[in-house]
Amino acid sequence: MINVKNFDIVTPGELLSDERNGGNGTYEEDNKIYSKFLGMIQISDRGISVNPLTGNYYPSEGDDIIGEVTEISSKYWVVDINAPFYTRLDVRDVNFRAELGELDKYIEIGDMIYARVFRVYPNNAADISMRGTRYGKLESKMITRIDSVKLPRLIGKEGAMINMIKEATKCDILVGQNGIVWVDGDESSRSVALSAIKFIDENYVDTDLTEKVRRLLEDVHGKI
């Protein structure tokens, strides 16, 4: 017996089903499935899962993330990637030749970097790397933040939402999977893109969000 339906919002400890068909965000006790998070129900062939509506970013291998450099040692940079633990960017994992002991010549404290998570430890700590031509330093003024649980809505189905914002505003947008977003463009179009992102941040549980954002973008564009 399944007690919930798709898109229901559940709180931790709510009984979901008395079959053993729990997926992500659920736990089993006495052969019953309970919710683990404050989240939204998703029922598929594989079972019931709960997608959390609030919460932290937990790094997983292969994520492209944006982080802020908070500390420099002689062999590595310490980077805040919005996760429970700070991460290290080792001097061997960057895409340029760096001299040991003079790391602040290349990347300084407060700089934003685009990098990849390549190792995750059991306690959700991670190591990141900047190897590869896609990765590098970013202009830190162009950063905005969104909860990482809301990212699926910002990106949309196969990137529909983010591509729409990119096209409408002619901005370069780089979404880190940890919820930090980098927006590049001229002053007015940047503010349009930022307001669209803020709108998604505030209304991310709404249905037909794409349509609403499209209307918002058209509205603001008319005024410019």
Add this chain to the structure above:
Amino acid sequence: MYTERFDKRNFNELRPMEAETGIVPNAKGSARFRIGNTEAVAAVYGPEEVKPRHIEKADRAVILCKYDMLPFSVPDRAKPGMDRRDIEISQVITNALNRAIILEEMPRAMINIRVYITQADAGTRCASLTAASMACADAGLPMRDLVAAVAAGKIGDSVCLDLTKEEEDFHEGEGATDVPIAFLPSKNEIVLLQLDGRVSKEDLKKIVEIGKEGAMKIYELEKKALKRRFSNESKS
């Protein structure tokens, strides 16, 4: 004899309640819970790196909870900072939440919980625990269940739910007995049970039973408050 309550409530009736989440923007999760004239504000930070380092656990997270009564919360000024009572209550809140939060999923991490009492009129530890559990759910921590806590007790020879300060200070007859109880409602598990006063075995059973009824009502309110932020109806 205590035949009618000072505020004319029924013996198994709670005071009017109010709950709200997401009130501290800088915290990962936060909640406010008011029951009668008692109000608690809770904020949750984390999971994050453990400080001080020596309390770190390799296989699970640690909870660091601080309960504090603000100076203006009681008629005569409460001295700021933690006193003996505050430390005890912080500890019982931590113990209750240890059962509620799935700590094994966040090894080597720390969860920081702050609870402040802005108004006190008895039952502050129960209000704090309720607010703290809502804040934890709001912070997106993996949890087995929410915690619903309420004080029950005996005044004179009648069993009562949700005592006020005035009732706690009742001295006629057998005096007042105060029993704070916390439940994991959907698991039917007791995570906090303290007793201040005298009570017989039979009466204690009655008190726990009446407390459970009250806790279920609080649980319904908690669920409603948590879901309210995410339902479409409330926004329009």
